[in-house]
Amino acid sequence: MQKSNHEEATEGVAGHAAPRSLPRLARPRLHDTVVEHLRQFIVEGVFAPGTKLNERELCETLGISRTPLREALKVLAAEGLIDLLPNRGASISRMSEAEVRESFELMSGLEAFSGELACERITAAELAQIKALHFAMLACRARNDLPGYYSRNQEIHDRINEAARNGALRQTYQSINRRLQALRFRSNQQSGKWDEAVQDHEEMIQALEARDGKRLAAVLKRHLLEKREAVLPLVSGDGTGTKNLVKSTDA
Known part of the structure; x- marks a missing residue:
């Protein structure tokens, strides 16, 4: 099975075979990619305003863990594209x-x-x-x-x-x-x-x-x-x- 860029980058670190700089390069790329994918979903109407996001399904669709997903959601919340509420998760922002x-x-x-x-x-x-x-x-x-x-x-x-x-x-x-x-x-x-x-x-x-x-x-x-x-x-x-x-x- 083909490994993701994130898995390949972290595998080298676990085995001490890859240069230490690799994880620091791979992680921002993964982060930016997730943010961009979610932003595109919002822009093109895959997610309607007011819709609650399902983290599990998003992780499966994008092939990522919840940590980079949640980091991306924080970025989109700062941009005003989603709302993050304690114990209620993330939902797409709705403009009046x-x-x-x-x-x-x-x-x-x-x-x-x-x-x-x-x-x-x-x-x-x-x-x-x-x-x-x-x-x-x-x-x-x-x-x-x-x-x-x-x-x-x-x-x-x-x-x-x-x-x-x-x-x-x-x-x-x-x-x-x-x-x-x-x-x-x-x-x-x-x-x-x-x-x-x-x-x-x-x-x-x-x-x-x-x-x-x-x-x-x-x-x-x-x-x-x-x-x-x-x-x-x-x-x-x-x-x-x-x-x-x-x-x-x-x-």
Whole structure:
């Protein structure tokens, strides 16, 4: 039976045959991988808001022990994606309608400011990378590949924020955006809304190429507020879409 990276790394330590540095390298990789998998489950709707997580089934699915799982859950709790309650385990956080409205309103301002600064500071290489992501995103849309589309979509927004080169802005942006990713993903599940988002991205690329900060800021602000209006009707229906990695109680 093939051994996991975690088992291979720890086996060397037990037999005193592997360099001492291996466990310290393997553990962060395992930790990051678990966090990323769980975050993706939340974003893509495998877990509906309010759902209680079953640790045993998650461990079996991911092929890990409970220790790295619980460490990952603490990270996601710090990001506001899950709630950890004493003696009650972990459940997916649920945002109220007011929180959704206010968070998208704030994100629209953060993205607009990112766009203004990016137009002043972006390099030709960075712009080329964003354009390549844009074309890859369009290819995903043509295949109706929503996860692939969303991944590239979010990377475009993230790279615009990075190109702004403002550490305080980036920290705030990442914190707020983590809580909105699942809703941003769901906003594209209607074909009409998806096509509108693609058109917005076309305008973003044009504004970046022209280094037109005011135009890009306006497009980004409108884009985020349109997302808000698309997802608000979905907030009351957040009990749907739960798949088979959750149960009402943890075994």
